Amino acid sequence: MNAVVRRCVARAGIPCIWRGKCFSSGSGNEPAESNRVTPMLRHLMYKIKSTGPITVAEYMKEVLTNPAKGYYVHHDMLGEKGDFITSPEISQIFGELLGVWFVSEWIASGKSTAFQLVELGPGRGTLTADILRVFSQLGSVLKACDISIHLVEVSQRLSEIQALTLTEEKVPLERDAESLVYMKGITKSGIPISWYRDLKDVPKGYSFYLAHEFFDVLPVHKFQKTPHGWREVLVDVDPQASDKLRFVLAPCATPAEAFIQGFYGHQLHDVLIAPGTADLTADVDFSYLRRMAQEKVACLGPVEQRTFLKNMGIDVRLKVLLDKAGEPSMKQQLLRGYDMLMNPQKMGERFNFFALLPHQRLHGGSQERNARQSKTPSSSVAGFNELIWQ
């Protein structure tokens, strides 16, 4: 079984593939960094001068995940003091409700005797930590189930932070930089946990996959419509300023053009300044994901974050936590977090949930076909409809 819950910013109708995450006010490096010739810029200049302009996908890959200088590889960019803040970092309720979602789906799909929880790009490990707390609290429900955790992470720095957040410090981690499983350990609640650089290295098995703010950092190709047809946008050295990069159009068809399926012209943004110091993201095209998944799995959503969390019972959970919170400052923090996640002007409508589920999880027979084609979520899947314990 392979269920995926993912969430990210939807294409918001702006003619632009770049977008910012929810940048935290604590980030102080934008203006100061913007004119710097960074080591990454030098590396890119050298590369382009040696082999010619590179695709936007190659640019993103280098800037974000280059093993020596990539933005994700050596930074901890998350949290209030980092460059941007994500929902699991804002409130524990976010991860807790996802924990409830997984348990509810595990029950609804037949209570398998074992499952793997696979998270792609786990950041600081906060989301998995909150999910695991729920698994522990619902230990009596899950007691006969053999659970293991599998994290797919390219960042050395973040994997260390994830290990600190998630593992039992008395049990030493097994490390092997050369192996496909580069780190292994036991979580604080006694569950086996392993780290991989690539999803294809995660063992096959009955799995739930979770990708939060992940698909939007994967490299994308960029195209522009010209009188001669679609042309790929490339990144080149600016001949007017030797320490700057610029976008150019490929003079003729490039291999990636074979994959075009209805792209439209995108406005260019200044993502070429000080590469390696800031995040690069692309909007995720849910309709494309839906088309790609068609027939193989059923798609639910996208639904707005505030709808999903409301359906999962965020108000009830908030009330429980408010009742338990002693300090007024704690109550304030809970309310601020709730507002950030739910307010339509903040993350409530900008972020979306999307799930891929096996067809048999939804309706059988003719209803199954309808579920495949319909954007209307199945009534039996929590979050896309109100949570009902079965």
Ligand code: SAH
């Ligand atoms: N899910 C977390 C972090 C999102 S930031 C949260 O919501 O807080 C993106 C995460 O994906 C980081 O952990 C980054 O190191 C990781 N990442 C980026 N590109 C990756 C790739 N190609 N493969 C695996 N992980 C990647």
